[in-house]
Amino acid sequence: MGNSARRPSPVARRPSPVARRPSPIARRPSSIGPPSTIHRMTTLVKRTHWVVRVTHWINVIALPLMVASGLRIFNAYPGFARKGESFCCYPFEGKPIPAALTFGGWLAGARHWHFAMMWVLVVNALVYLVFLYLHGEWRELAPRRGDARRAWQMIEFYLFAIKEHPRQGKHNSLQKTAYFAMPVVAALIVLSGIAIWKPVELHWLTMVFGGYVWARYVHFVAMILLVLLVLGHVFMVFAVDPYSLRSMITGWYDESLSPEARNARPFYHLLPRRESSGDHSRPAVTGD
């Protein structure tokens, strides 16, 4: 869709094409009062398509159920070694996962949940990916040249080595990397999961992972990776951009509250910026 997204460098000075459509209530002052009081312009933009929102919240429910039921299944044999052999690469062989992190009650129950939820998640992922493709939003997530440099820029900013929040478009390069990695890791989880579900009927797939034991290991490690990505994502939402929750629920995003506008680092400048404070002269409203 948007041509700005197709430019080699998505370091956008302007908001994305979606964001350029102002809402009917855009630029409405959020509070009316004398200039000396907190005075902020809201810039509402439609940011998150309903397909993304719906699939996102289905994930929020289904993923924890999938992970926790998987951990309950894992606890029936909390290790990887084939009987009579040892396994090189798991330091906690034989130690069960704390029951509080598991779901399903018992092995059969957890299996029923796991093998039901897998369809929910796979269909959900397909809907999301097909939407990304048809709607062109994949361009906002696909890796591009310079991403590593821009990601490093973000890290420097978070470490106070850079003063101003880099402007990197709808998602900064750290976000982009995380959001791109999630479906990739998820695909790995699905494939290794099928490999341990059908090690005989789909023997070739199991062999791609190096056999049943390794496929089970890949399934586990990739799950850990996805959980870490999710935890990082949730942490950053609350620590840097809690206002994005609104757009993930209603679709509308107030750009005057964006991390760029607030110059926000984790737990730093969480509150809306006071324009009248004057020490940073850059206007909070980004639509120019």
Next chain:
Amino acid sequence: MSPRFVDEQSLIDRRRFLALTATGAAAALVGCDSFGSRRFEPALAAAQRGNEKVERLLFRHRSEDRIPAGARLSGNAFPQYFVSDTVPIWDEAMRGLWRLEVSGAVRQPLSLSLDDLVRMKRVAQSVDHFCVEGWTARAQWIGVRVSELARAAGVTSDAQYVDFQSFDSDYHESWDMASAMHPQTLVAYAMDGRYLGAGHGAPARVHSPVKLGYKNTKYLTKVVFMPLRNGGYWTDRGYEWYAGT
């Protein structure tokens, strides 16, 4: 690792499996699962039926389990497991000579002694054993294909399912005909070159890599071909019936 240690290990696995299963079954019975599982039971059951359809669709007689030539077998580490309180042993003094009965939807019911079985067309295969718990073990099995027994007994077109029954309390598991007729589904009487030990289902057991371990009835007494499925020991306790690999 000494064999003794390994045996204890597998015993612990089995104990924990049984204990947890019992707890879970109790929880399911009173419907006090942490997430109110009763309400979700219809949806989960529907998913299970759907999964069975997918599994049957994927099933091929040509898909076989292969382990690398010269791969290490599990040997003494192969877990021993039964549902009775003590190792089930066929007591000849009380029950007479052990015989395997092949009956049901067949033209010619069979009653085979171990010698009869050994004289039948023999298959030896080294394959994986996939336990529902997530572990795998490898062994070499010698036995007679269930399809060979079906042929010998003259199975009729009524036979859609097979029930494998045992003398390990009331343990049994019924299979779909296609999986039972798979070339790797055996009534095995030897493991790793020796006749089955008491902990492994002596004198004969079902072994196949195409189903999860619990479908592979040990301490086998009857192979009954039938037009309807007949559940099974773990199936009746909530585990999935098809359980294909």
